[in-house]
Amino acid sequence: MNIYLPIAEVAVNAFLVLGLGGLVGVLSGMFGVGGGFLLTPLLFFIGIPPAVAVATGANQIVASSVSGVLAHLRRRTVDLKMGAVLQGGGLIGATLGVAIFNYLKSLGQVDLFVTLCYVVFLGIVGGLMFIESLNALRKSKRGAPPKRKQRGWVHALPFKMRFRTSGLYISVLPPVAVGVFVGMLTAIMGVGGGFIMVPAMIYLLGMPTKVVVGTSLFQIILVTAATTMMHAITNQTVDIVLAVLLLVGGVVGAQFGTRIGTLLKAEQLRILLALLVLLVCAKLGLDLLLEPSELYSLNPLREAR
Protein backbone atom coordinates (compact mmCIF):
# COMPACT_ATOMS: atom_id res chain seq x y z
CA MET A 1 0.00 0.00 0.00
CA ASN A 2 1.50 3.31 -1.06
CA ILE A 3 1.18 6.48 0.98
CA TYR A 4 1.92 9.93 -0.44
CA LEU A 5 4.02 12.05 1.93
CA PRO A 6 2.86 15.69 1.86
CA ILE A 7 6.19 17.32 2.76
CA ALA A 8 8.63 14.91 1.13
CA GLU A 9 6.39 14.86 -1.98
CA VAL A 10 7.15 11.23 -2.68
CA ALA A 11 5.02 8.11 -2.37
CA VAL A 12 6.37 5.27 -0.23
CA ASN A 13 5.23 1.79 0.69
CA ALA A 14 3.53 2.07 4.09
CA PHE A 15 4.56 -1.41 5.25
CA LEU A 16 8.17 -0.86 4.31
CA VAL A 17 8.27 2.30 6.43
CA LEU A 18 6.46 0.61 9.32
CA GLY A 19 9.06 -2.17 9.20
CA LEU A 20 11.95 0.29 9.15
CA GLY A 21 10.48 2.07 12.18
CA GLY A 22 10.04 -1.26 13.98
CA LEU A 23 13.62 -2.36 13.30
CA VAL A 24 15.05 0.91 14.56
CA GLY A 25 12.69 0.81 17.56
CA VAL A 26 13.98 -2.63 18.62
CA LEU A 27 17.56 -1.36 18.48
CA SER A 28 16.59 1.75 20.39
CA GLY A 29 15.06 -0.24 23.25
CA MET A 30 17.88 -2.78 23.33
CA PHE A 31 20.88 -0.51 23.25
CA GLY A 32 19.66 2.91 24.31
CA VAL A 33 20.66 4.42 21.01
CA GLY A 34 18.14 6.54 19.15
CA GLY A 35 18.87 4.57 16.01
CA GLY A 36 19.27 7.71 13.93
CA PHE A 37 22.64 6.55 12.61
CA LEU A 38 20.77 3.64 11.03
CA LEU A 39 17.42 5.27 10.25
CA THR A 40 18.72 8.33 8.41
CA PRO A 41 20.78 6.37 5.83
CA LEU A 42 17.91 3.87 5.41
CA LEU A 43 15.48 6.70 4.66
CA PHE A 44 17.89 8.06 2.04
CA PHE A 45 17.92 4.61 0.52
CA ILE A 46 14.14 4.38 0.06
CA GLY A 47 14.15 7.75 -1.70
CA ILE A 48 13.24 10.29 0.96
CA PRO A 49 15.00 13.63 0.30
CA PRO A 50 17.94 13.96 2.76
CA ALA A 51 16.67 17.15 4.43
CA VAL A 52 13.29 15.52 5.16
CA ALA A 53 14.95 12.29 6.28
CA VAL A 54 17.16 14.05 8.84
CA ALA A 55 14.35 16.19 10.29
CA THR A 56 11.70 13.47 10.37
CA GLY A 57 14.17 10.94 11.74
CA ALA A 58 14.73 13.25 14.71
CA ASN A 59 10.98 13.39 15.33
CA GLN A 60 10.65 9.61 15.20
CA ILE A 61 13.51 9.20 17.68
CA VAL A 62 11.60 11.41 20.16
CA ALA A 63 8.76 8.88 20.13
CA SER A 64 10.84 5.73 20.48
CA SER A 65 12.99 7.36 23.19
CA VAL A 66 9.91 8.38 25.22
CA SER A 67 8.59 4.84 24.90
CA GLY A 68 11.94 3.38 25.96
CA VAL A 69 12.51 5.83 28.84
CA LEU A 70 9.12 5.04 30.37
CA ALA A 71 9.99 1.35 30.38
CA HIS A 72 13.33 2.15 32.03
CA LEU A 73 11.83 4.62 34.53
CA ARG A 74 9.62 1.86 35.88
CA ARG A 75 12.71 -0.22 36.57
CA ARG A 76 14.51 2.82 38.05
CA THR A 77 17.36 2.59 35.57
CA VAL A 78 17.36 6.26 34.59
CA ASP A 79 19.76 8.71 36.23
CA LEU A 80 17.67 11.86 35.85
CA LYS A 81 20.30 14.13 37.40
CA MET A 82 23.03 12.88 35.10
CA GLY A 83 20.61 13.14 32.17
CA ALA A 84 19.85 16.79 32.96
CA VAL A 85 23.56 17.65 33.13
CA LEU A 86 24.15 15.93 29.81
CA GLN A 87 21.18 17.72 28.24
CA GLY A 88 22.51 21.10 29.38
CA GLY A 89 25.79 20.37 27.64
CA GLY A 90 23.92 18.96 24.67
CA LEU A 91 22.01 22.16 23.97
CA ILE A 92 25.23 24.23 24.02
CA GLY A 93 26.81 21.68 21.69
CA ALA A 94 23.86 21.68 19.29
CA THR A 95 24.10 25.46 18.90
CA LEU A 96 27.83 25.18 18.20
CA GLY A 97 27.16 22.31 15.81
CA VAL A 98 24.67 24.31 13.74
CA ALA A 99 27.25 27.08 13.38
CA ILE A 100 29.90 24.59 12.23
CA PHE A 101 27.42 22.96 9.85
CA ASN A 102 26.53 26.28 8.23
CA TYR A 103 30.22 27.20 7.90
CA LEU A 104 30.94 23.90 6.13
CA LYS A 105 27.91 24.41 3.92
CA SER A 106 29.36 27.73 2.76
CA LEU A 107 32.53 25.84 1.78
CA GLY A 108 30.51 23.15 -0.09
CA GLN A 109 31.22 19.44 0.37
CA VAL A 110 29.02 19.19 3.45
CA ASP A 111 27.70 15.77 2.32
CA LEU A 112 31.19 14.37 2.14
CA PHE A 113 32.03 15.78 5.56
CA VAL A 114 28.93 14.23 7.12
CA THR A 115 29.69 10.84 5.57
CA LEU A 116 33.31 11.05 6.72
CA CYS A 117 32.06 11.94 10.21
CA TYR A 118 29.90 8.83 10.17
CA VAL A 119 32.71 6.57 9.00
CA VAL A 120 35.27 7.96 11.45
CA PHE A 121 33.06 8.03 14.54
CA LEU A 122 31.23 4.79 13.86
CA GLY A 123 34.59 3.14 13.14
CA ILE A 124 36.31 4.37 16.30
CA VAL A 125 33.36 3.76 18.62
CA GLY A 126 32.45 0.40 17.11
CA GLY A 127 36.03 -0.82 17.03
CA LEU A 128 36.84 0.19 20.61
CA MET A 129 33.58 -1.22 21.94
CA PHE A 130 34.05 -4.48 20.07
CA ILE A 131 37.58 -5.07 21.41
CA GLU A 132 36.64 -4.06 24.94
CA SER A 133 33.51 -6.17 25.20
CA LEU A 134 35.30 -9.14 23.63
CA ASN A 135 37.92 -8.90 26.39
CA ALA A 136 35.23 -8.51 29.05
CA LEU A 137 33.37 -11.51 27.69
CA ARG A 138 36.54 -13.62 27.81
CA LYS A 139 37.26 -12.51 31.37
CA SER A 140 33.76 -13.28 32.61
CA LYS A 141 34.00 -16.73 31.01
CA ARG A 142 37.16 -17.39 33.00
CA GLY A 143 35.18 -16.48 36.08
CA ALA A 144 37.06 -13.34 37.08
CA PRO A 145 34.71 -10.45 37.95
CA PRO A 146 35.01 -7.58 35.44
CA LYS A 147 36.94 -4.74 37.02
CA ARG A 148 35.43 -1.26 36.96
CA LYS A 149 37.97 1.46 36.58
CA GLN A 150 36.71 3.97 39.10
CA ARG A 151 39.79 6.02 39.80
CA GLY A 152 41.00 8.04 36.84
CA TRP A 153 41.79 11.59 35.87
CA VAL A 154 38.02 12.13 35.72
CA HIS A 155 37.89 11.97 39.50
CA ALA A 156 40.56 14.58 40.06
CA LEU A 157 38.50 17.44 38.61
CA PRO A 158 36.66 20.07 40.71
CA PHE A 159 32.87 20.77 41.01
CA LYS A 160 32.02 17.32 42.29
CA MET A 161 28.43 16.21 42.33
CA ARG A 162 26.73 13.08 43.61
CA PHE A 163 24.81 10.99 41.09
CA ARG A 164 22.92 8.60 43.32
CA THR A 165 21.33 6.36 40.69
CA SER A 166 24.68 5.79 39.00
CA GLY A 167 26.47 5.46 42.32
CA LEU A 168 29.00 8.09 41.28
CA TYR A 169 30.59 11.07 42.98
CA ILE A 170 32.38 12.89 40.19
CA SER A 171 32.99 16.36 38.77
CA VAL A 172 30.24 17.77 36.54
CA LEU A 173 32.83 18.85 33.95
CA PRO A 174 33.21 15.50 32.14
CA PRO A 175 29.44 14.94 31.73
CA VAL A 176 28.97 18.52 30.46
CA ALA A 177 31.87 18.05 28.04
CA VAL A 178 30.39 14.77 26.80
CA GLY A 179 27.03 16.53 26.38
CA VAL A 180 28.55 19.40 24.37
CA PHE A 181 30.46 17.01 22.13
CA VAL A 182 27.45 14.80 21.44
CA GLY A 183 25.23 17.84 20.90
CA MET A 184 27.64 19.05 18.23
CA LEU A 185 27.51 15.70 16.47
CA THR A 186 23.72 15.72 16.67
CA ALA A 187 23.49 18.93 14.71
CA ILE A 188 26.12 17.93 12.16
CA MET A 189 25.19 14.29 11.59
CA GLY A 190 21.45 14.49 12.24
CA VAL A 191 21.48 11.73 14.85
CA GLY A 192 20.58 11.49 18.52
CA GLY A 193 24.17 10.66 19.38
CA GLY A 194 23.38 7.63 21.52
CA PHE A 195 26.05 5.55 19.84
CA ILE A 196 28.67 8.02 21.12
CA MET A 197 26.88 8.76 24.39
CA VAL A 198 26.56 5.14 25.52
CA PRO A 199 30.26 4.28 25.29
CA ALA A 200 31.23 7.71 26.70
CA MET A 201 29.08 7.08 29.77
CA ILE A 202 30.48 3.59 30.27
CA TYR A 203 34.15 4.21 29.62
CA LEU A 204 34.61 7.89 30.37
CA LEU A 205 32.20 8.48 33.25
CA GLY A 206 32.29 4.92 34.60
CA MET A 207 28.51 4.60 34.88
CA PRO A 208 27.02 1.12 35.37
CA THR A 209 25.72 -0.31 32.07
CA LYS A 210 22.22 -0.89 33.42
CA VAL A 211 21.75 2.84 34.06
CA VAL A 212 23.46 3.95 30.87
CA VAL A 213 20.73 2.88 28.44
CA GLY A 214 17.84 4.61 30.24
CA THR A 215 19.86 7.77 30.88
CA SER A 216 21.02 7.96 27.27
CA LEU A 217 17.43 7.66 26.02
CA PHE A 218 16.37 10.35 28.49
CA GLN A 219 18.91 12.88 27.24
CA ILE A 220 18.20 12.00 23.60
CA ILE A 221 14.55 13.12 24.03
CA LEU A 222 15.38 16.76 24.66
CA VAL A 223 18.10 16.99 22.03
CA THR A 224 15.98 15.42 19.27
CA ALA A 225 12.90 17.43 20.29
CA ALA A 226 14.95 20.62 19.94
CA THR A 227 16.26 19.42 16.58
CA THR A 228 12.72 18.67 15.37
CA MET A 229 11.51 22.15 16.30
CA MET A 230 14.54 23.76 14.68
CA HIS A 231 13.97 21.88 11.42
CA ALA A 232 10.19 22.49 11.47
CA ILE A 233 10.63 26.23 11.88
CA THR A 234 13.66 26.96 9.70
CA ASN A 235 13.50 24.36 6.90
CA GLN A 236 9.90 23.05 7.12
CA THR A 237 11.15 19.58 6.39
CA VAL A 238 9.42 17.54 9.13
CA ASP A 239 6.96 15.17 7.45
CA ILE A 240 4.29 14.24 10.00
CA VAL A 241 2.83 11.45 7.85
CA LEU A 242 6.24 9.82 7.48
CA ALA A 243 6.91 10.34 11.19
CA VAL A 244 3.63 8.70 12.22
CA LEU A 245 4.37 5.65 10.05
CA LEU A 246 7.89 5.39 11.47
CA LEU A 247 6.87 5.88 15.07
CA VAL A 248 3.99 3.43 15.05
CA GLY A 249 6.57 0.80 14.11
CA GLY A 250 9.17 2.41 16.35
CA VAL A 251 7.32 2.59 19.67
CA VAL A 252 6.21 -1.04 19.42
CA GLY A 253 9.71 -2.08 18.44
CA ALA A 254 11.22 -0.15 21.37
CA GLN A 255 9.09 -2.09 23.86
CA PHE A 256 10.23 -5.41 22.42
CA GLY A 257 13.80 -4.15 22.34
CA THR A 258 13.72 -3.24 26.03
CA ARG A 259 12.49 -6.77 26.85
CA ILE A 260 15.23 -8.37 24.75
CA GLY A 261 17.80 -6.06 26.35
CA THR A 262 17.01 -7.30 29.85
CA LEU A 263 17.47 -10.92 28.75
CA LEU A 264 21.02 -10.37 27.51
CA LYS A 265 24.18 -9.84 29.52
CA ALA A 266 25.73 -6.36 29.38
CA GLU A 267 28.80 -7.64 27.52
CA GLN A 268 26.69 -9.42 24.93
CA LEU A 269 24.62 -6.29 24.47
CA ARG A 270 27.72 -4.22 23.88
CA ILE A 271 29.29 -6.65 21.45
CA LEU A 272 26.08 -6.70 19.38
CA LEU A 273 25.88 -2.91 19.31
CA ALA A 274 29.57 -2.78 18.35
CA LEU A 275 29.01 -5.18 15.45
CA LEU A 276 26.02 -3.18 14.23
CA VAL A 277 27.94 0.09 14.39
CA LEU A 278 30.86 -1.47 12.49
CA LEU A 279 28.49 -2.82 9.84
CA VAL A 280 26.99 0.60 9.11
CA CYS A 281 30.49 2.07 9.13
CA ALA A 282 31.69 -0.50 6.59
CA LYS A 283 28.70 0.16 4.33
CA LEU A 284 29.27 3.92 4.34
CA GLY A 285 33.01 3.46 3.91
CA LEU A 286 32.55 1.19 0.90
CA ASP A 287 30.22 3.75 -0.69
CA LEU A 288 33.10 6.22 -0.57
CA LEU A 289 35.71 3.76 -1.87
CA LEU A 290 33.85 1.90 -4.61
CA GLU A 291 32.97 3.49 -7.91
CA PRO A 292 29.29 4.46 -7.79
CA SER A 293 27.10 3.11 -10.61
CA GLU A 294 25.79 6.61 -11.27
CA LEU A 295 28.45 9.28 -11.10
CA TYR A 296 25.98 12.12 -11.36
CA SER A 297 23.48 13.27 -8.76
CA LEU A 298 20.60 15.73 -8.99
CA ASN A 299 19.82 18.40 -6.47
CA PRO A 300 16.71 20.42 -7.39
CA LEU A 301 17.01 24.00 -6.17
CA ARG A 302 13.34 24.25 -5.35
CA GLU A 303 12.02 27.63 -4.35
CA ALA A 304 9.70 27.71 -1.36
CA ARG A 305 6.25 27.23 -2.75
Add this chain to the structure above:
Amino acid sequence: MRALLTLLLLATAPLLPALLITPPAQAEEVVLGLSQDRVAITATFDGSEILIFGAVKREAPIATDAPLEVVVTVSGPSEPVMVRRKEREFGIWVNTDSVAVDSAPSFYAVATSAPFSDALSDTEDLRHKVSIQRAIRSVGATVEGAQAFTEALMRIREDRGFYTLQEEAVALDEQTLFRTALRMPADLIEGEYETRIFLTRAGRVISRYETVIEVNKVGLERFLFNLSREQPAIYGVLALVIAMLSGWGAAALFQMLRDR
Protein backbone atom coordinates in the same frame (compact mmCIF):
# COMPACT_ATOMS: atom_id res chain seq x y z
CA MET B 1 -17.90 61.14 -24.74
CA ARG B 2 -14.78 59.66 -23.25
CA ALA B 3 -16.87 57.05 -21.47
CA LEU B 4 -18.51 56.09 -24.69
CA LEU B 5 -15.14 55.75 -26.41
CA THR B 6 -13.81 53.52 -23.65
CA LEU B 7 -16.89 51.39 -23.92
CA LEU B 8 -16.43 51.08 -27.63
CA LEU B 9 -12.77 50.16 -27.16
CA LEU B 10 -13.64 47.54 -24.60
CA ALA B 11 -16.23 46.02 -26.85
CA THR B 12 -13.83 45.67 -29.74
CA ALA B 13 -10.79 44.72 -27.68
CA PRO B 14 -11.34 40.97 -27.85
CA LEU B 15 -11.55 41.20 -31.61
CA LEU B 16 -8.29 43.08 -32.01
CA PRO B 17 -5.77 40.32 -31.34
CA ALA B 18 -7.73 37.99 -33.55
CA LEU B 19 -7.63 40.53 -36.34
CA LEU B 20 -3.96 41.34 -35.89
CA ILE B 21 -2.52 37.85 -35.74
CA THR B 22 -4.69 35.80 -37.95
CA PRO B 23 -2.86 32.53 -38.53
CA PRO B 24 -2.19 31.69 -42.15
CA ALA B 25 -5.61 30.15 -42.76
CA GLN B 26 -5.53 27.50 -40.05
CA ALA B 27 -7.33 24.78 -41.88
CA GLU B 28 -7.10 22.14 -39.18
CA GLU B 29 -7.73 22.76 -35.49
CA VAL B 30 -7.77 20.65 -32.34
CA VAL B 31 -10.89 20.00 -30.31
CA LEU B 32 -9.65 18.47 -27.09
CA GLY B 33 -10.94 16.32 -24.27
CA LEU B 34 -9.16 15.18 -21.13
CA SER B 35 -10.27 12.32 -18.92
CA GLN B 36 -9.49 14.68 -16.05
CA ASP B 37 -8.11 18.21 -15.93
CA ARG B 38 -7.29 18.01 -12.23
CA VAL B 39 -5.12 15.49 -10.44
CA ALA B 40 -5.85 15.30 -6.74
CA ILE B 41 -3.00 14.06 -4.57
CA THR B 42 -4.58 12.21 -1.67
CA ALA B 43 -2.82 10.24 1.05
CA THR B 44 -3.09 7.05 -0.98
CA PHE B 45 -2.18 8.70 -4.29
CA ASP B 46 -0.42 6.13 -6.43
CA GLY B 47 0.16 7.91 -9.70
CA SER B 48 -2.42 8.68 -12.29
CA GLU B 49 -3.18 7.82 -15.87
CA ILE B 50 -4.57 10.65 -17.92
CA LEU B 51 -6.43 10.00 -21.10
CA ILE B 52 -5.94 12.75 -23.66
CA PHE B 53 -8.26 12.56 -26.64
CA GLY B 54 -9.61 14.88 -29.28
CA ALA B 55 -10.66 15.50 -32.81
CA VAL B 56 -9.31 17.54 -35.67
CA LYS B 57 -11.78 20.15 -36.86
CA ARG B 58 -11.38 21.21 -40.48
CA GLU B 59 -13.32 23.26 -42.98
CA ALA B 60 -11.61 21.95 -46.10
CA PRO B 61 -11.35 18.34 -47.25
CA ILE B 62 -8.41 16.39 -45.84
CA ALA B 63 -5.16 17.41 -47.48
CA THR B 64 -3.50 14.52 -49.22
CA ASP B 65 0.06 15.75 -49.56
CA ALA B 66 1.42 14.36 -46.27
CA PRO B 67 -0.19 12.39 -43.45
CA LEU B 68 -1.36 14.24 -40.37
CA GLU B 69 0.59 13.51 -37.21
CA VAL B 70 -0.16 14.39 -33.59
CA VAL B 71 2.38 15.22 -30.86
CA VAL B 72 1.24 15.52 -27.23
CA THR B 73 3.40 16.90 -24.41
CA VAL B 74 2.70 17.27 -20.69
CA SER B 75 5.19 19.27 -18.66
CA GLY B 76 5.36 19.66 -14.88
CA PRO B 77 6.57 22.82 -13.11
CA SER B 78 10.13 23.72 -14.08
CA GLU B 79 12.86 24.40 -11.57
CA PRO B 80 16.62 24.90 -11.58
CA VAL B 81 18.59 21.73 -10.85
CA MET B 82 22.18 21.37 -9.63
CA VAL B 83 23.83 18.38 -11.30
CA ARG B 84 26.98 17.15 -9.58
CA ARG B 85 29.57 14.67 -10.77
CA LYS B 86 31.68 12.43 -8.56
CA GLU B 87 35.35 11.84 -9.17
CA ARG B 88 37.94 9.80 -7.34
CA GLU B 89 40.20 11.94 -5.19
CA PHE B 90 42.60 10.60 -2.58
CA GLY B 91 41.00 7.20 -3.01
CA ILE B 92 37.43 8.22 -2.27
CA TRP B 93 34.58 9.33 -4.50
CA VAL B 94 33.68 12.95 -3.95
CA ASN B 95 31.53 15.51 -5.77
CA THR B 96 33.83 17.65 -7.87
CA ASP B 97 32.32 19.41 -10.87
CA SER B 98 28.78 20.69 -10.92
CA VAL B 99 26.56 22.35 -13.49
CA ALA B 100 23.46 24.35 -12.64
CA VAL B 101 20.78 23.57 -15.19
CA ASP B 102 18.72 26.75 -15.32
CA SER B 103 15.36 25.16 -15.79
CA ALA B 104 14.23 21.58 -16.08
CA PRO B 105 10.66 20.32 -15.85
CA SER B 106 10.00 18.07 -12.85
CA PHE B 107 7.91 15.88 -15.14
CA TYR B 108 7.88 15.68 -18.93
CA ALA B 109 6.04 13.28 -21.18
CA VAL B 110 5.97 13.27 -24.97
CA ALA B 111 3.71 11.03 -27.03
CA THR B 112 3.68 10.99 -30.82
CA SER B 113 1.65 9.26 -33.50
CA ALA B 114 4.74 8.48 -35.60
CA PRO B 115 8.48 8.10 -34.92
CA PHE B 116 9.53 11.40 -33.36
CA SER B 117 11.76 12.57 -36.23
CA ASP B 118 8.98 11.86 -38.74
CA ALA B 119 6.36 13.69 -36.73
CA LEU B 120 8.43 16.79 -36.10
CA SER B 121 11.37 18.35 -37.92
CA ASP B 122 14.40 19.63 -36.01
CA THR B 123 13.58 23.25 -36.77
CA GLU B 124 10.06 22.91 -35.45
CA ASP B 125 11.35 21.04 -32.39
CA LEU B 126 13.73 23.93 -31.73
CA ARG B 127 10.97 26.52 -32.17
CA HIS B 128 8.36 24.82 -30.01
CA LYS B 129 10.75 23.06 -27.57
CA VAL B 130 9.04 19.71 -27.83
CA SER B 131 11.63 16.98 -27.27
CA ILE B 132 13.00 16.32 -23.79
CA GLN B 133 16.45 17.77 -24.52
CA ARG B 134 14.84 20.97 -25.87
CA ALA B 135 12.56 21.29 -22.85
CA ILE B 136 15.60 21.59 -20.57
CA ARG B 137 17.21 25.00 -20.59
CA SER B 138 20.88 25.28 -19.74
CA VAL B 139 22.82 28.41 -20.53
CA GLY B 140 26.03 29.79 -19.10
CA ALA B 141 27.41 26.41 -18.09
CA THR B 142 31.09 26.98 -17.44
CA VAL B 143 32.37 23.44 -16.99
CA GLU B 144 33.78 21.76 -20.06
CA GLY B 145 31.47 19.08 -21.38
CA ALA B 146 28.33 20.54 -19.84
CA GLN B 147 26.41 18.40 -22.29
CA ALA B 148 27.30 15.33 -20.21
CA PHE B 149 25.55 16.89 -17.22
CA THR B 150 22.25 17.58 -19.00
CA GLU B 151 22.43 14.07 -20.45
CA ALA B 152 22.88 12.71 -16.93
CA LEU B 153 19.87 14.73 -15.78
CA MET B 154 17.76 13.22 -18.55
CA ARG B 155 19.08 9.71 -17.95
CA ILE B 156 18.34 9.80 -14.20
CA ARG B 157 14.85 11.21 -14.64
CA GLU B 158 14.06 8.81 -17.49
CA ASP B 159 15.11 5.89 -15.30
CA ARG B 160 12.76 7.06 -12.58
CA GLY B 161 9.84 7.54 -14.96
CA PHE B 162 9.72 11.32 -14.76
CA TYR B 163 10.72 11.86 -18.39
CA THR B 164 9.10 9.69 -21.01
CA LEU B 165 9.08 9.67 -24.79
CA GLN B 166 6.44 7.36 -26.25
CA GLU B 167 6.74 7.19 -29.98
CA GLU B 168 3.73 5.96 -31.94
CA ALA B 169 1.70 5.98 -28.74
CA VAL B 170 -0.94 8.36 -30.06
CA ALA B 171 -3.66 6.48 -31.88
CA LEU B 172 -4.97 8.44 -34.86
CA ASP B 173 -8.12 7.36 -36.72
CA GLU B 174 -9.05 8.65 -40.15
CA GLN B 175 -6.69 11.61 -39.61
CA THR B 176 -9.42 13.01 -37.36
CA LEU B 177 -9.77 11.29 -34.00
CA PHE B 178 -6.76 10.85 -31.75
CA ARG B 179 -6.19 9.56 -28.26
CA THR B 180 -3.30 8.67 -25.94
CA ALA B 181 -2.83 7.73 -22.30
CA LEU B 182 -0.07 9.32 -20.23
CA ARG B 183 1.12 7.71 -17.03
CA MET B 184 2.00 10.15 -14.23
CA PRO B 185 4.17 8.72 -11.43
CA ALA B 186 3.22 8.78 -7.74
CA ASP B 187 6.01 11.22 -6.83
CA LEU B 188 4.31 14.23 -8.41
CA ILE B 189 4.99 17.82 -7.50
CA GLU B 190 2.12 20.25 -7.14
CA GLY B 191 1.53 22.81 -9.84
CA GLU B 192 0.18 23.49 -13.29
CA TYR B 193 1.05 20.80 -15.80
CA GLU B 194 1.19 22.50 -19.17
CA THR B 195 -0.33 20.28 -21.86
CA ARG B 196 0.32 20.92 -25.54
CA ILE B 197 -1.01 19.23 -28.65
CA PHE B 198 0.66 19.81 -32.01
CA LEU B 199 -0.77 18.84 -35.36
CA THR B 200 1.95 18.36 -37.94
CA ARG B 201 2.25 17.56 -41.60
CA ALA B 202 5.63 16.60 -43.07
CA GLY B 203 7.30 17.62 -39.83
CA ARG B 204 5.79 21.11 -39.86
CA VAL B 205 3.51 22.30 -37.08
CA ILE B 206 0.21 23.35 -38.64
CA SER B 207 -1.78 23.83 -35.46
CA ARG B 208 -1.10 24.05 -31.78
CA TYR B 209 -3.41 23.75 -28.80
CA GLU B 210 -2.61 24.35 -25.13
CA THR B 211 -4.33 23.58 -21.88
CA VAL B 212 -3.40 23.00 -18.25
CA ILE B 213 -3.81 20.03 -15.94
CA GLU B 214 -3.90 21.11 -12.31
CA VAL B 215 -2.07 18.88 -9.85
CA ASN B 216 -3.00 19.63 -6.25
CA LYS B 217 -2.80 18.10 -2.83
CA VAL B 218 -6.20 17.69 -1.22
CA GLY B 219 -7.64 16.87 2.19
CA LEU B 220 -5.19 15.94 4.92
CA GLU B 221 -2.20 16.34 2.60
CA ARG B 222 -3.28 19.91 1.79
CA PHE B 223 -3.91 20.74 5.46
CA LEU B 224 -0.55 19.42 6.70
CA PHE B 225 1.39 21.06 3.89
CA ASN B 226 -0.24 24.44 4.50
CA LEU B 227 0.21 24.17 8.26
CA SER B 228 3.91 23.37 7.90
CA ARG B 229 4.38 26.46 5.73
CA GLU B 230 2.13 28.96 7.48
CA GLN B 231 2.40 27.93 11.15
CA PRO B 232 5.71 26.07 11.38
CA ALA B 233 5.91 26.41 15.17
CA ILE B 234 2.46 24.88 15.69
CA TYR B 235 3.33 22.19 13.16
CA GLY B 236 6.54 21.37 15.04
CA VAL B 237 4.73 21.20 18.37
CA LEU B 238 2.07 19.00 16.77
CA ALA B 239 4.79 16.64 15.50
CA LEU B 240 6.34 16.48 18.98
CA VAL B 241 3.01 15.95 20.75
CA ILE B 242 2.14 13.08 18.39
CA ALA B 243 5.59 11.59 18.94
CA MET B 244 5.44 11.83 22.75
CA LEU B 245 1.85 10.63 23.01
CA SER B 246 2.47 7.58 20.87
CA GLY B 247 5.65 6.83 22.80
CA TRP B 248 3.76 7.07 26.08
CA GLY B 249 0.77 5.18 24.65
CA ALA B 250 2.90 2.25 23.55
CA ALA B 251 4.67 2.09 26.91
CA ALA B 252 1.34 2.17 28.78
CA LEU B 253 -0.18 -0.44 26.49
CA PHE B 254 2.71 -2.85 26.95
CA GLN B 255 2.67 -2.28 30.70
CA MET B 256 -1.02 -3.17 30.73
CA LEU B 257 -0.41 -6.30 28.66
CA ARG B 258 2.39 -7.39 30.99
CA ASP B 259 0.41 -6.74 34.18
CA ARG B 260 -2.42 -8.96 33.08
